Amino acid sequence: QTTLRYAFQGGANSLDPYSLNETFTLGFLGNVYEGLTRRGPDLEIQPALAESWEIVEPTRWRFHLREGVKFHNGNDFTAEDVVFSLERVQAEGSDLTTRVPSDVEIEVVDDHTVDFVLSAPNPILHAEWDTWYIMDKEWAEEHDAVMPTSASGDNESHATFNTNGTGPFRLTDHEPDVRSVMEVNEDWWDEPQHNLDRVVFTPIGSDATRVAALLSGEIDMMYPVPVQDIERVNGNDGTSVMTGPELRTIFLGMDQKRDELLYSDVEGENPFKDVRVRKAMYQAIDIETIKSRIMRGLSEPSALMLSPLMFERSDEFERHPHDPEAAKALLAEAGYPDGFTVGMDCPNDRYVNDEQICQAIVSMLARIGVTVDLNAQPRAQYFAKVLASGGYDTSFYLLGWTPGSFDSHNVLVNLHGCRDDSGKGGPFNLGGYCNEKVDELTAKIGTENDPEKRNDMIAEAFRIIHEEVAHIPLHQQGLAWGVSDNITLEQRSDNQFMYQWVRKD
Amino acid sequence: MTASTRQITPVLEVRGLTVEFPSRRGLVTAARDVNLAVAAGEILGVVGESGAGKSTIGNAVMGLLDPPGHISAGEVLLEGERIDTLGAQAMRRIRGRRVAMIFQDPLTSLDPLQTVGDQIVETIVTHLDMSEPKARSRAVELLGQVGIPAPETRVDQYPHQFSGGMRQRVVIALSLCAEPDVIIADEPTTALDVSIQAQILSLLRRLVRDHGVGMILITHDMGVIADVTDRVTVMYRGRVVEEGPTRKILGDPDHTYTRSLISAVPRPDRRFDRFPLVEYIEAASSATRKIDIRTHWLGRVRDFGPAREGGGPLLEARGLRLRFSTRWSLMPSKRRYVQAVDDVAFEIAPGEVFGLVGESGSGKSTIARIVTGLYRPQAGSVLFAGQDLTALGSRRAVNRYRRQMQMIFQDPFSSLNPRMRVRDIVAEPIRFHRLTEAQSETRGIVDDLLEHVGLGESAGKKYPHEFSGGQRQRISIARALATRPRFLICDEPTSALDVSIQAQILNLLKDLQEELGLTMLFISHDLPVIRQMCDRVAVMREGKIVETAPTERLFDTPQHEYSRHLLDLMPRLDIVKRSPDVAPA
């Protein structure tokens, strides 16, 4: 009876795999549910419920489903479950509608073969399918959970507290935000590489407590480890920290859409419309010091708006050098010899040391004469203010982004697409950066099936963005998992923890 | 009891006792080199000027001096062995069991949160091995003995539900309940009407005679002294000036102070226009030169707004009724009440002094409170200068009249704000009613007032708890006079005062009355004082007025048998060799 006890800073609120598109929840459910595909330790796409697939014609993908797979409740897994899951994931109230293009048609070839018919070619159709989990039709119908639990629902849904997947573990007990217990699924179709019988998960919100729990040996594993505590955890015998690159990119954005900034002393014009000012801000930032002092070395300064892991030609790009003098000069050129004042919005409980980073940046910008009024808030208020719902009410902000599809296209659309005031075009392009050329390229990239050409276009788009300083990329924050020495595991850089690879002795 | 009944060995003896209260303003020596001795079965009376140190000695013996007070010299012996040096525990066992003390201030001596029954029972159980229920029945019995009506219901009531005199009796019961060998009784009967007083005194006397208890009886009432004591010690300014058998001391005292003290005792049998004063004074002071009201500040007439003169009574009480609930319960049927005031009516003409006598608990203080508007009567009305106060709605309107009345509270201990300096207490009404122009003037007047009630101006700087019972009473008198009221209610104004101060204050009141037509409602159980002070008197019993008559007529031919009863019980000093029957100037 080997039990794995671990903790994360948050909990899995809803167990319905389509109700929340959020890394931890999906990762957590990934041990119970499975998609047609799955990702290996290095995020490479592997067959899962689909044994194999081929692109029979540019707009038709064929998937051969694995036979003899059973859901935890004993039902067989068949094509109709896939059909059902497709309908469900696209249905009203689903938060994962982006997993599949809305105009996809599905055709059942036979009990264990399905075709997906697209309107236009899509090279990355299945990129995110590892977290599009397949649900059991009968089960859903019998517990009327056919529709995904919409947040606005006025009544509870069975699927919120109960699971019925095909995965290596079955959920046996779940108290939201308190405790979840899983037990191994004896008749899983695949060869288990773990040696666990039971997994107990506890969310522990307070960093210090989480660390303490690991140090005191009450849990075998926990994440994230606050960067400043890494030494301590490593120093403690019996525990150590696994670090690794993460996919999320932290960056600064500037309002380049309005003709006058909301929070600034500059009247009548918007300094950020001037690329020299943006570049000055960029060069004022000493990313290395931030890495060494605030991130304690656990971050990868980045020239691009996405992790190098997700774009093989990223090494062609260099950050603009840190150079306060140059920055001053640029400002002067742009007509701000003695700088200006701008208000900055920053979350204080969202990303690793987010508030500290913002403070550091404030003082760095102060050096080149740009005075920043820092407004650090908890994420609820922060997002309410800066996102579309708040009318992009910000002039200068810090944000983090992980492209769910692990693909540049996602970054280009969401963060760089020209948007209108309601956010159509580039919903998370808060600063409203806009360049037709980039938009064209983005569109093409979306449909180009040939990797070579595609990468060229991506590179070109990125180069423009880089030159025009659409945003100021800072770094990819690192992963830090605290692990006690008696267990081994695989750390995936999408920060999802799969019990599948855990061995405890 | 005569000297012959006295044993030789004193049960309690005090040798060369000196008590000091150091304070930053200097050292108060409350008692100096005092020697006392009381034998079993003997009652030692202690008389003396108010503030002479009588209570202090009591406290010293009990080892209960309030800090910073302490015994700086001398010793206290109980049956031959020293107790002033004993440790806390040993002392605890002595207190209550062997030496008991009846405190002077009955109203604050009882724990407000415990029923009197519980307090008695606890005391009994602590000292005598007696079961709760037995102790309880004993408690009821005791309450009965000290003359609390309906003790079996009263036993479950809380102190605040008792009248001043009743509380005093509870205190007495509490002190007696553990059957001590020595009792120090500090003004045990101050707040009691003569009949109860007689009852209590005989009770004490019985205790002393039958159980061979030794008792120190502190009092200023010469009548009581003459009645019950075997020997008397006279104190003045912390010193013992004279000591001896009662007859001797009262008959032909050696010390001039004693002599003048006795001569100053108000006479029950005849009425003088002034109280005889005590001539013996060590240090000259203002109080002696009789102030000339016409020139004095107190004499400056205040206009009391619209006052309907025209002959009518100044104050008129009509059919007043008030009952207190003594047990509250959901079901009205289960509730219990005390009819404190039952259909009381009287009139007081301007310039008249209207006396109110009657048994303790008969509702005198309650009437006073109703008149001043502190209690709302459940029925009846109070008319002041023709204006019905109970009808007046707005506070401001009532205030216009209330301003013209003042009240001297029965209890000098609780009616002074413990956190205010005496000076401010007295100055408050003056300041509030803007009776003076300048602060300096106020100060002057306050100091003057304090002098007239026999407290030096240094008293102003102190806080109430630094004063003796009588001194506190004088403070509240000074406060009452400060407004130069038109109508004054005196609830036992001199109960705690020795005759000398009493005379001085009552004379002052008389002056005010004669010169300014000050009207008074004068509550007292001290019949001689009533006779000297009042024009008309009402006799109260159980909330009703049983008889109202002009003073002289009441004293000569009382109608109601209760009045007669009262007058008969009046203690007399026949033993005293009276100085010729002329009023000392």
Added chain:
Amino acid sequence: MIWFVTKRFVQAILVLVVVALIAFAMFRYLGDPVNMMVGIETSIEQRDKLREQLGLNDSVVVQFGRFLERAARFEFGISYQHRKAVSALIAQRLPATLELSLVSVILALAVGIPMGVYTALRRDGLLARIFMTVSLIGVSLPTFLIGILLILFFGVILQWLPTFGRGEVVNIGGWTTGLLTPSGLQALILPAITLAIFQMTLVVRLIRAEMLEVLRTDYIKFCRARGLRTRSIHFRHALKNTLVPVITIVGLQLGTVIAFAIITETVFQWPGMGLLFIQAVTTVDIPIMAAYLMLIATFFVIINLIVDMLYFAVDPRLRVQS
């Protein structure tokens, strides 16, 4: 009496209504629940749709009205985050919080009262002074710091006590209690202490202050004169006379503790209402917050009712006259 109760009841209802109103006026400032409910990639349209469905676009008054209308039927809706009936959620968390609060308040009293009496009696004693000082250090450090230090010392270094959670709990008719299992009791110790420290200091100092006054009164002197046992004088007579302010504060504290054990519960990952609430605040889970505030308001109304009753019980002078 009946009248008294009904009156209080009506007042209580009013209190609840007002609380709800203020609450709803406030929620706007907490942020936008929708952003907390969906993944970051969710499109603007979907978000707006959701917002519309949740009726978040309606005016405060409308939302408030809707809430009241539901609350009248004891429905508090579904939690945005947990997609679960709020009533159920709170019911689940209530025991944890109540146990923690009661234990800590009892602790505070059990230690605080004797300490208070002692420090009053030995006003200038060395030990008394030490007590007073130490207790102050307790309050001048933030709860979270104290909590962490305790965890660090007893949990990590000594490894005597668990660092988080509630340990084993037994479920008795829907009421989960940790008081019956050893691990449950162990888990209770640190949080209870952390929570108790503040009230303890308050109680100690209050009682001391009041005792100092009462000990100088004439009736205590008379108790001494009657040679009553010292303990009886100090506790039966003196202490009882200090109770009115103490009752008041303890009452308030109990309420406050139940309501806002937030920090403690967060630090120790104590699965109680405070934790639920603070999470609700950070995620703008309006249904939870609304229901929770109502519950708290009810607690306070009840507690204060009891306190007022206790006044009468303690002090006869306050009881109805004539």
Added chain:
Amino acid sequence: MNAPDEAGIDNEAARRPAGLLARLDEHDMFWSFRHSPLVMLAALVTLVMVVSSLGAPVIAPYNPFDMASISLLDSLLPPVWIDEGTWSYPLGTDNQGRDMLSTILYGSRISILVGFASVAFAMVLGIVLGLVAGYTGGWLDAFLTRIADIQLSFPAILIALLIDGVARAAFGGEIGEDRTAFGVLILAIGLSFWVQYARTVRGSVFVEKHKEYVQAAQVIGLPPFLIVFRHILPNVMGPVLVIATIQLALAIITEATLSFLGVGVPPTSPSLGTLIRIGNDFLFSGEWWITVFPGVALVLLVLSVNLLGDWLRDILNPKLK
């Protein structure tokens, strides 16, 4: 005739040369102050802290709120007596490279301001309402008490958010400005504290108002407000002072929690509490000084203020002198 106790007095007051000191010395407060060294020490500490924090710009070696002057490069330096500590930062630096000493000085300015102001605000409000409720009783009492119940139901955090929101609505962009931030903090904390005073005072007034000295005052004809303030208030001050002195600490800490929630002072100008909170994250990693020094400062402040409070309470009670 003279008061008997005069006899025993050797009247020092008479002998002392008249003069300011003498006149001051007449006053009990000053006298008992001069005669209790501990109290004088406490007063000294408080004074020093208040003055040094107010004079921070002059005293402090650096200005930690001037962003241009601080450099991330010298962050997390230990105090001077630990190796790699330097004299330029005697107490070390925090995670942003701010000199701890200066930051503590500047920070305590905020904390002290907010702490005292909000407690004072709460005290005044609470005492007044409590007196009124307790003395008048009846429906007014019921009303005020219910208000208290309502108030109680909201944690300072929420109130702060509410006020903050309203303030933003009112003052718009300039919310970042410290003045408004302070206003919000003081209001919020004050509002969430007043009930304690109100209810305590109310309770004690219930007891006091039945005592005879109050009746005496009524007979004099004093209007209720005078009776309440001049007579009853001094007699119920005891518990109030206790709560106040303790709540000072609470206020300062609450301020920290609020700042964390984004209301109140911005992180670029940290208060004592905020510093402690920041330092809290570095407890395990060994940069203890970020928490400890502000903590010590806070404890000192609270201790001395409480000592003063106790003393004040004692002299308010003449029997204890």
